[in-house]
Amino acid sequence: MLRFERITKSFGWRRIFQGIRGELAPGVYALQGPNGSGKSTLLGILSGAIAADAGEVWINGVSLQTAPLPARQGLSYAPDESPIYPFMTGCDLLDFVAMAKKTRVGSDILELVAQFGLDPHLQTRFSAMSLGTQKKFMLSAAWIGDPQVMLLDEPSNGLDNHAREILAQRIRLRGLEGLALFASHDATFVEACGANILRMEHLKSPEHCNHCNARETIQICY
Numbered sequence: 615m616l617r618f619e620r621i622t623k624s625f626g627w628r629r630i631f632q633g634i635r636g637e638l639a640p641g642v643y644a645l646q647g648p649n650g651s652g653k654s655t656l657l658g659i660l661s662g663a664i665a666a667d668a669g670e671v672w673i674n675g676v677s678l679q680t681a682p683l684p685a686r687q688g689l690s691y692a693p694d695e696s697p698i699y700p701f702m703t704g705c706d707l708l709d710f711v712a713m714a715k716k717t718r719v720g721s722d723i724l725e726l727v728a729q730f731g732l733d734p735h736l737q738t739r740f741s742a743m744s745l746g747t748q749k750k751f752m753l754s755a756a757w758i759g760d761p762q763v764m765l766l767d768e769p770s771n772g773l774d775n776h777a778r779e780i781l782a783q784r785i786r787l788r789g790l791e792g793l794a795l796f797a798s799h800d801a802t803f804v805e806a807c808g809a810n811i812l813r814m815e816h817l818k819s820p821e822h823c824n825h826c827n828a829r830e831t832i833q834i835c836y
């Protein structure tokens with residue numbers, strides 16, 4: 615469902631990772647590792663938002679490098695920080711993402727918007743929203759088009775407890791028929807999502823897999 619080979623990335627002289635490989639079956643995965651280990655960078659590369667120096671990514675067997683448009687149709691990515699124009703409203707964002715995905719904002723999205731308590735903020739500009747409200751809109755938009763593969767960077771950051779529960783439930787459901795891969799330092803949230811743990815150290819050094827427990831490495835051993 616999500617496969618990546620030989621992913622390498624440096625910023626200037628600094629090598630962040632080299633030769634990362636993985637093949638993930640449907641399910642829920644939490645990407646964990648120390649600050650600065652490259653989790654956000656890897657999610658950005660897997661989504662196509664950040665260019666890798668080398669390597670290839672396949673979404674449902676479609677190469678993100680050679681067929682980016684079809685590959686992205688089955689994919690959504692919610693970065694940790696909102697890259698939205700400050701003058702856009704919540705409603706604008708949902709419409710914009712729906713248009714980009716060649717679909718419409720369906721009842722499932724409106725249900726999530728309501729569960730997140732976003733209805734009063736649909737006409738609010740992003741510049742006037744709290745960070746948590748911005749995050750909820752970004753996450754709601756990530757479900758538009760029913761993407762099979764969802765990449766979420768620190769999705770529980772800034773969310774209140776109720777929103778975290780709603781989100782964990784949605785992520786668990788996605789893992790039943792698709793794939794959700796998210797970076798998180800939030801152990802309680804990771805557990806609520808029922809996520810398999812993927813550690814950056816193991817992705818960077820797959821030869822170490824023999825020393826790890828099966829739950830952590832079953833999807834990434836070669």
Ligand SMILES: Nc1ncnc2c1ncn2[C@@H]1O[C@H](COP(=O)(O)OP(=O)(O)OP(=O)(O)O)[C@@H](O)[C@H]1O
Pocket residue numbers: 625630647648649650651652653654655656797
């Ligand atoms: N655009 C950039 N230019 C230069 N260096 C960058 C850039 N983006 C990330 N880095 C560096 O790459 C390294 C990995 O960053 P990244 O944000 O991917 O780590 P992370 O594991 O997500 O960290 P955290 O847990 O703190 O969110 C860091 O040292 C960071 O400073």
